[in-house]
Amino acid sequence: MPNTDRMREFLEVARAGSISQAARQLGMPRATLSRRITALEADLAVRLLHRRTTRLVLTSAGKMLEQQASRIVADIDAAWASVRQLDDVPRGLLRVSMTGPYFSKLFTDFLADYPEIQLAVQSTTRHVDLLAEGVDVAMRIGEIKDADLIARKLHSDRLLVVASPAYLDQYGMPSKPSEITKHNCLTAFSDDWLPNKTWPLLSGGSVAISGRLAANEIGLARDAALNGLGLALLPSAAITKELTAGLLVPVLLDTVGKEIPISIVYLDRDYIEPKVRVFVDRAVKVISSEMPKPFKFD
Structure with a gap:
């Protein structure tokens, strides 16, 4: 019987590429998570992961499940978040993908102001797939062509x-x-x-x-x-x-x-979680004023 816990566990393994790392993120023993993934494959009667020496790689079936499960879990999270909007307190884990050395002050002050938010920051120049990879907010350099994203220009x-x-x-x-x-x-x-x-x-x-x-x-x-x-x-x-x-x-x-424009992006949804909203607002304010300006040529 499908359930969101099993979906979340599989998605965490898919994103991490490692059962050990995923288990640490989920706060459970590695052996327990490994058994659950094996049981999931047995229930589906299909292999979801290729077990390589250094990293787990999704099979075609695993990629399909990751894509579908990402959407389902995102919808469920949005439903829960909309109900919790009654108190509208920014809280929970916020996954951020950014590039550049400009954000340490943003993170420090933000965490001080929002004690119920935990930040997981990925530093990369790659264009991450926010939905598939479970990322809440990302920085993008260049034009935004994805209709599923809302973009706020930083500079x-x-x-x-x-x-x-x-x-x-x-x-x-x-x-x-x-x-x-x-x-x-x-x-x-x-x-x-x-x-x-x-x-x-x-x-x-x-x-x-x-x-x-x-x-x-x-x-x-x-x-x-x-x-x-x-x-x-x-x-x-x-x-x-x-x-x-x-x-x-x-x-x-x-x-x-x-x-080139430099923007901060997040998924276009009916309900934007408070943790996303306050982070984006803070990023626009801080980064727009503190990011190094383009070099001025004489």
């Missing part, structure tokens, strides 16, 4: 191409976008590990790129550029100190790059 930035002076001394400064193809470009990659093959132009369109290093984290690309490995496309707010100190130099500033 905007400019993507620009930069390189170290040493790299430019050795390989030369590109004078037009087409010359970028001759350079080693430090690229980003998406969730499927496929590196980006183009960089945007301010006028619209794009220029083809290639390179020997791809990373999905801003700090890695910045450090690689500082070490003279190639050209990098980075948000100016993340490299303000390096630009000011002359450790990184803008390349093709007037032609290559893009203006």
Whole structure:
């Protein structure tokens, strides 16, 4: 007989990729959780997990159950939350996915002001699936295309191409976008590990790129550029100190790059839990004023 406890246990294992880690999150013995997952597979007469040496991986049936169970549990949580709205006190575990070094003050003050909220913070540049991964709030860089999300703008930035002076001394400064193809470009990659093959132009369109290093984290690309490995496309707010100190130099500033919004997003539901509402309001207030501003060029 399906029940929400079994769904929550399976979802926690799916998100953690580890029974041990999921058991810690759920506050139960590992052996107990392992038996329950095995019993769930027996009841369904299907394998839900591939048990690898270092991580559990969902089977196709497991992925299907994760998707459906996520929606069911979310609906049940929303129903309970709407009833508890009678006292409207922000409480419970709030899962937050963000990137960047700008949020320590936000978290510290927020926890002090809302003692009944517990925070679980994931630092990643990946676009998480809020529903499937059980995330309440996430930060997004770029346009929001998901109709199931509500977005509040935090601030905007400019993507620009930069390189170290040493790299430019050795390989030369590109004078037009087409010359970028001759350079080693430090690229980003998406969730499927496929590196980006183009960089945007301010006028619209794009220029083809290639390179020997791809990373999905801003700090890695910045450090690689500082070490003279190639050209990098980075948000100016993340490299303000390096630009000011002359450790990184803008390349093709007037032609290559893009203006990007930075937003905080949460699921579009009939009822927004108080813990989500107060966190989003606080984030908009704090981050909008304290996030590093885009670098100003003379």
